[in-house]
Amino acid sequence: MSVTTRSADTRRLILDTARQIMARKGYSAVGINEVLTEAGVPKGSFYHYFASKDAFGEAILRGYFADYLADMDAVLSQPGRSSAERLMAYWQQWRETQSAGECQGRCLAVKLGAEVADLSEPMRLALKDGTGAVVDRIGRAVAAGLEDGSLAVDGDPHEVAQALYDMWLGASVMSKIHRSPAPLDTATAVTRGLLHL
Structure with missing residues (x-):
């Protein structure tokens, strides 16, 4: 294994x-030493991989969204299903992920969004880019559903997509506050109504 490959693997392990x-804990509550200890990486090597904690946070978010969008693309391109069925499968996966007691790194937009948007401009921009890419995919799925006749909307597909994403993000926060999946169940019902399903 080359030094470059080993370095990339270590960087990925840290992230x-x-x-x-x-x-689990948020951004501000986590120290660099805690991450390095958990990853089994020497404490003095952090700045070999990241220029600052800000750059580290941005890399976490960009990596998170790259993985999230790949998973989302897989759900939204499942063969043998209508566009509406694919889109509802995405929301169902969201519900299952967000209502779990431990989201295993799959809910950073919900967990970190409000916290880091005011702390770091690079992290805010990573969140903006990532969430924008999610909304774009939802908008394309809505437009595909209009095309294949599996759903209907009142309004522009991208605006509907933005409203749906905003609602689901809010429902996820409320689900955490109430420690109940009820807000996500409400979001599912409202989503069905907005898509005329």
């Missing part, structure tokens, strides 16, 4: 470890 911890 994956941080994602798991931050999904």
